[in-house]
Amino acid sequence: MNDRMPDPALLRGLTRRRISRRTMLQGMLGGVSMAAVAASLAGCSIQGSVSSQAQQKVDWNAFWAKQKPTKKLNFANWPLYIDQSHGKYPSLEAFTKKTGIAVNYQQVIQNNAPFYAAVAPELRAHEDTGYDIVVMTNGWELTEMIVNGFVMELDHSRLPNFAKYGAENVKNPPYDPKNKHSVVWQTGFTGLAYNEKLAPKPVTSFQDLLDPVFKGHIGMMNDNTELGSAGLLAIGVNPTTSTPSDWRKAAAWLKKQRPLVSGYYDQSYIDRLSNGDTWVSQAWSGDIFQAIAGGNKHLKFVIPEEGQMIWHDNMMIPMQAQNPLSALSWMNFYYTPEIAGMVEDWVNYVCPVPDAKDYILHTLKDPDVANSPLVFPDAATDKKSHDFYVFKNYDEYEEWNKVFNPVIQS
Amino acid sequence: MTAVVQTAPLGRAPLDFKEGGFRRNLKRHSTPYLLGLVGMAWLLILFVIPLISGLAVSLMSGNPQDGYTFTWNWSVYSDIFVNSDVPYVTFLIRGLVYAASATIVTIIVGFPLAYFIAFRVSRRWKNALLLLVTLSFFVSFVIRTDMWAFVLSDQGPVLTVLRDLHLASKDFHILGTAGAVIGGLAYNDLAFMVLPIYVALERIDPRLIEASADLYGNKTNTFMRTILPLTRSGIFAGVLLVFIDCAGDPVNASLLGGTHTYVIGQAIQDAYLTNQQYNVAAALSTILMIVLGIILFAYARIVGTDNIEDLV
Numbered sequence: 001m002n003d004r005m006p007d008p009a010l011l012r013g014l015t016r017r018r019i020s021r022r023t024m025l026q027g028m029l030g031g032v033s034m035a036a037v038a039a040s041l042a043g044c045s046i047q048g049s050v051s052s053q054a055q056q057k058v059d060w061n062a063f064w065a066k067q068k069p070t071k072k073l074n075f076a077n078w079p080l081y082i083d084q085s086h087g088k089y090p091s092l093e094a095f096t097k098k099t100g101i102a103v104n105y106q107q108v109i110q111n112n113a114p115f116y117a118a119v120a121p122e123l124r125a126h127e128d129t130g131y132d133i134v135v136m137t138n139g140w141e142l143t144e145m146i147v148n149g150f151v152m153e154l155d156h157s158r159l160p161n162f163a164k165y166g167a168e169n170v171k172n173p174p175y176d177p178k179n180k181h182s183v184v185w186q187t188g189f190t191g192l193a194y195n196e197k198l199a200p201k202p203v204t205s206f207q208d209l210l211d212p213v214f215k216g217h218i219g220m221m222n223d224n225t226e227l228g229s230a231g232l233l234a235i236g237v238n239p240t241t242s243t244p245s246d247w248r249k250a251a252a253w254l255k256k257q258r259p260l261v262s263g264y265y266d267q268s269y270i271d272r273l274s275n276g277d278t279w280v281s282q283a284w285s286g287d288i289f290q291a292i293a294g295g296n297k298h299l300k301f302v303i304p305e306e307g308q309m310i311w312h313d314n315m316m317i318p319m320q321a322q323n324p325l326s327a328l329s330w331m332n333f334y335y336t337p338e339i340a341g342m343v344e345d346w347v348n349y350v351c352p353v354p355d356a357k358d359y360i361l362h363t364l365k366d367p368d369v370a371n372s373p374l375v376f377p378d379a380a381t382d383k384k385s386h387d388f389y390v391f392k393n394y395d396e397y398e399e400w401n402k403v404f405n406p407v408i409q410s
Numbered sequence: 411m412t413a414v415v416q417t418a419p420l421g422r423a424p425l426d427f428k429e430g431g432f433r434r435n436l437k438r439h440s441t442p443y444l445l446g447l448v449g450m451a452w453l454l455i456l457f458v459i460p461l462i463s464g465l466a467v468s469l470m471s472g473n474p475q476d477g478y479t480f481t482w483n484w485s486v487y488s489d490i491f492v493n494s495d496v497p498y499v500t501f502l503i504r505g506l507v508y509a510a511s512a513t514i515v516t517i518i519v520g521f522p523l524a525y526f527i528a529f530r531v532s533r534r535w536k537n538a539l540l541l542l543v544t545l546s547f548f549v550s551f552v553i554r555t556d557m558w559a560f561v562l563s564d565q566g567p568v569l570t571v572l573r574d575l576h577l578a579s580k581d582f583h584i585l586g587t588a589g590a591v592i593g594g595l596a597y598n599d600l601a602f603m604v605l606p607i608y609v610a611l612e613r614i615d616p617r618l619i620e621a622s623a624d625l626y627g628n629k630t631n632t633f634m635r636t637i638l639p640l641t642r643s644g645i646f647a648g649v650l651l652v653f654i655d656c657a658g659d660p661v662n663a664s665l666l667g668g669t670h671t672y673v674i675g676q677a678i679q680d681a682y683l684t685n686q687q688y689n690v691a692a693a694l695s696t697i698l699m700i701v702l703g704i705i706l707f708a709y710a711r712i713v714g715t716d717n718i719e720d721l722v
Binding site for chain 2 (some may be wrong): 046
């Protein structure tokens with residue numbers, strides 16, 4: 001090595017002046033850019049989600065009266081959330097056949113927060129998002145969209161089927177009174193699920209999650225809305241009407257339970273439960289139905305004695321959408337036993353149209369789905385199901401985060 | 411370094427005012443700057459600007475609804491350290507300890523591997539073996555890690571066999587422990603340690619090893635006093651690559667970890683994506699970067715070598 005290279009010390013000595021000149025140049029550049037940065041920092045900010053749209057009052061009757069029908073519909077939904085057959089969507093094809101409206105169906109929503117983050121800048125700038133229908137879960141982002149005026153008010157005179165066929169549990173929800181901005185696409189329950197083969201005893205209530213026999217085999221959700229709501233149910237409080245002091249008690253219960261928990265999981269909880277890592281877990285009804293149908297026969301979904309959570313994924317029309325009338329036609333078309341039944345027989349969450357049960361049972365001949373209490377819940381189930389707390393403003397949401405995040409992050 | 415010697419004139423050439431001479435001279439002097447321009451632009455755009463904007467965001471205050479405005483809010487730093495509901499300092503220390511442990515594991519595993527490939531394998535197998543070392547990079551990082559979560563799960567192949575052989579008790583877990591996270595980090599970054607050490611070993615002149623033997627050095631002595639010092643630069647580069655990569659990693663801890671393995675990388679991710687506390691996320695990243703900077707600076711001063719530039 002040394003024979004082909006000069007001594008490093010010599011090299012350094014020879015090159016020193018050049019290096020120092022270069023560093024000085026860099027230093028000067030750096031100084032100038034720092035000064036520029038310091039000057040520009042004062043005007044620096046990240047825009048919030050509150051927009052001027054909230055202040056704009058729209059006369060919705062006039063708005064809907066002057067809309068002209070279009071022949072297009074851009075529908076943004078979650079993956080694997082509509083009936084599919086050979087790469088096509090039969091329910092959407094039926095819609096196109098009947099109305100002549102071509103549907104551009106895009107499975108672009110992976111999660112509420114990132115999707116909201118993606119469309120919010122356009123909505124804030126009063127621009128078209130490119131979607132006529134978006135599907136969002138009731139939660140902070142959905143509330144934000146309604147409060148900020150990012151979504152249209154629906155013309156219910158054009159949604160007669162919703163009034164006629166819609167289930168009681170999807171009408172007039174607390175997060176959107178009178179369904180002014182949204183109608184439900186699918187509903188789901190968050191309860192408990194356990195592995196009958198591995199669990200040393202059956203699970204019936206949240207108090208079982210304090211039993212040391214389950215130590216290291218309990219899965220909880222890392223979504224703090226789900227986790228906090230479970231804590232509230234466990235201490236006997238209805239999450240819908242809870243108060244911040246209840247939240248703190250719920251957090252204390254969850255912290256007491258923490259040493260037994262093996263992890264706080266996202267969607268991966270279902271894998272842990274399927275492969276036996278966890279014996280009991282907080283769970284979404286549709287996942288468990290599909291896991292059982294997929295061969296995991298020893299999984300069992302239970303509604304805890306204290307109650308379970310019910311959530312809704314809702315169709316909404318973003319502001320500046322190009323085809324709002326097409327969106328309303330689809331919503332109305334969906335709320336029929338046939339179409340809701342076609343979708344439900346594939347999706348297996350909770351159907352917003354109770355009459356679809358007969359259609360699935362007699363026309364589609366699929367008693368597994370039609371007779372499942374997880375797809376068509378009975379009145380007793382409805383009574384035990386509670387809605388998430390609706391945050392009135394950011395401060396409340398922050399308070400909730402402050403109370404429940406330390407349970408997950410520790 | 412050889413490139414510098416070839417392109418840059420040593421010392422200042424006398425200014426030449428003959429026809430065309432000045433232009434040639436100017437061209438000659440500006441060449442290194444022009445060549446460096448791309449690199450400097452790269453550093454500026456992808457390093458300096460994000461660094462400054464990160465620092466700026468950390469000094470903002472506000473919330474996601476009203477937006478964040480720049481207010482020189484230094485208290486976010488003291489809040490993180492002192493009166494925080496969430497023990498961020500614990501996460502930081504935990505992340506650094508995991509990264510350091512994973513680095514040590516990669517050295518222990520990687521050095522013999524690199525030594526084997528460099529000295530014990532015939533020349534025609536070397537490339538194939540080096541390819542095998544990097545083979546795992548052909549699969550996505552997250553998927554690789556998630557597969558480990560499947561393999562090591564309580565009802566997975568490893569633990570089932572161990573339990574059937576009565577080598578593991580019923581309550582024995584792998585997933586959810588610090589060991590699983592450290593193992594995952596080391597597994598994912600092993601190649602970053604093997605390759606620089608291999609390069610350093612490959613460069614050792616075999617005559618030096620013979621010389622050591624001629625001077626009555628036994629195998630241990632030869633290794634400790636000849637080979638190891640000559641691979642210092644390789645280990646140094648490997649430590650930089652592995653430690654920095656591991657210290658901020660949220661993936662291994664979330665896929666392989668449990669309730670007691672929450673690290674700073676996850677805290678940053680949650681602050682940014684879930685809670686949209688941009689200022690807290692930026693402050694945490696800045697702190698992580700500063701702490702890493704201090705550790706690496708101290709490390710470089712203590713064990714750094716002159717010929718690190720041979721490798722990087």
